[in-house]
Amino acid sequence: MAEGRPGQGFGGESLLFLTDEQLRQGIEAMFFAYRGFTADPDRILAEMAYGRAHHRAIHFINRAPGTTVNNLLSILGVTKQSLNRVLRALISDGLVESRVGVTDKRERHLFLTDKGRALETSLSDAQRARMRAAYKDAGPEAVQGFKRVLEAMMDSDMRRAYAKLRETGA
Amino acid sequence: MAEGRPGQGFGGESLLFLTDEQLRQGIEAMFFAYRGFTADPDRILAEMAYGRAHHRAIHFINRAPGTTVNNLLSILGVTKQSLNRVLRALISDGLVESRVGVTDKRERHLFLTDKGRALETSLSDAQRARMRAAYKDAGPEAVQGFKRVLEAMMDSDMRRAYAKLRETGA
DNA sequence: TTGGAATGTCAACAAGGCTGACTTAAAATG
DNA sequence: CATTTTAAGTCAGCCTTGTTGACATTCCAA
Numbered sequence: 001m002a003e004g005r006p007g008q009g010f011g012g013e014s015l016l017f018l019t020d021e022q023l024r025q026g027i028e029a030m031f032f033a034y035r036g037f038t039a040d041p042d043r044i045l046a047e048m049a050y051g052r053a054h055h056r057a058i059h060f061i062n063r064a065p066g067t068t069v070n071n072l073l074s075i076l077g078v079t080k081q082s083l084n085r086v087l088r089a090l091i092s093d094g095l096v097e098s099r100v101g102v103t104d105k106r107e108r109h110l111f112l113t114d115k116g117r118a119l120e121t122s123l124s125d126a127q128r129a130r131m132r133a134a135y136k137d138a139g140p141e142a143v144q145g146f147k148r149v150l151e152a153m154m155d156s157d158m159r160r161a162y163a164k165l166r167e168t169g170a
Numbered sequence: 171m172a173e174g175r176p177g178q179g180f181g182g183e184s185l186l187f188l189t190d191e192q193l194r195q196g197i198e199a200m201f202f203a204y205r206g207f208t209a210d211p212d213r214i215l216a217e218m219a220y221g222r223a224h225h226r227a228i229h230f231i232n233r234a235p236g237t238t239v240n241n242l243l244s245i246l247g248v249t250k251q252s253l254n255r256v257l258r259a260l261i262s263d264g265l266v267e268s269r270v271g272v273t274d275k276r277e278r279h280l281f282l283t284d285k286g287r288a289l290e291t292s293l294s295d296a297q298r299a300r301m302r303a304a305y306k307d308a309g310p311e312a313v314q315g316f317k318r319v320l321e322a323m324m325d326s327d328m329r330r331a332y333a334k335l336r337e338t339g340a
Numbered sequence: 341t342t343g344g345a346a347t348g349t350c351a352a353c354a355a356g357g358c359t360g361a362c363t364t365a366a367a368a369t370g
Numbered sequence: 371c372a373t374t375t376t377a378a379g380t381c382a383g384c385c386t387t388g389t390t391g392a393c394a395t396t397c398c399a400a
Binding site: 028032037059140149 | 187188190192193194195196197198199200201202203204205206207209226229233247294297298300301302303304305306307308309310311312313314315316317318319320321322323324325328329
């Protein structure tokens with residue numbers, strides 16, 4: 001708010017958006033926005049005995065059905081012991097199904113059950129609604145910029161892990 | 171990646187950025203980018219006995235020197251018991267100074283010491299460097315859009331709390 | 341057949357959230 | 371002036387989610 005339009009490519013003014021003050025504002029915006037981003041799912045999860053860790057597992061299993069545990073580990077960036085606790089809960093509650101691999105029987109392929117898909121939908125609906133509102137508020141041009149900055153902010157291994165996840169078929 | 175330029179204001183194509191797929195991509199980008207966003211400070215903090223909670227306290231005390239504990243609470247959105255544990259550590263380690271209020275002696279005003287400022291600088295440098303790189307990568311137009319979407323994603327109470335923090339003088 | 345990879349499990353621990361109860365001091369209010 | 375409210379701090383206990391380390395099982399591959 002009240003930022004005096006960074007220049008569009010003439011002289012030193014084009015670097016105005018790189019001042020410490022601008023960067024600090026970006027950092028704080030990121031902090032507050034992430035809280036808003038997780039607020040809605042957090043409320044739903046709190047009603048059941050779940051947390052964000054469960055949400056993340058459900059999200060990515062839904063995104064890439066049949067993904068292996070190892071795959072999920074590298075996506076989520078946690079230890080297998082940590083993920084295992086979460087998966088065990090989801091499996092025993094009947095939200096996730098773990099199938100022994102066909103070509104490699106050591107691997108377990110993960111799928112959402114109908115019940116799991118129902119929760120995923122409810123979490124995702126809430127999160128998408130906020131995202132949609134923010135996108136609508138900001139406009140298509142802003143959304144382009146938003147994604148471009150976010151992608152530039154990721155580590156390269158994150159992008160690789162994500163790409164790997166998408167390859168994993170059933 | 172490989173997104174076919176959403177239309178710039180003609181017909182229904184201008185709403186292409188609101189499809190579920192686009193929204194899901196935004197959600198995932200947010201997740202991965204936030205990890206990148208915190209990765210550098212996390213590494214520095216891990217060397218000392220600190221975590222993200224300490225970083226957040228240090229950040230906002232630096233941002234609004236003299237802010238009160240209550241103020242900080244509403245900004246950070248945690249309980250006083252949780253914040254107190256963190257503040258106690260920072261004060262006893264000589265990074266933060268707590269001064270009794272002048273007009274209201276119940277209040278404690280918080281300041282960074284030289285040592286605290288040194289850590290803040292090191293954390294902030296790391297985070298700003300990544301932010302700067304991302305901004306540079308994406309360009310000024312994208313940065314505008316980035317901030318616009320993030321701000322639209324915040325809860326209104328977050329913006330209020332943030333504004334309140336800025337008012338708090340020494 | 342043996343080594344190593346993938347998975348799962350047990351135990352222990354820490355950070356950082358939370359609630360509830362309680363104290364102290366000071367301000368505000370009747 | 372007496373009472374209530376507010377700001378801050380503290381103690382105890384609990385939960386989630388992360389961590390290490392050790393170890394068993396299964397099974398592919400050299």
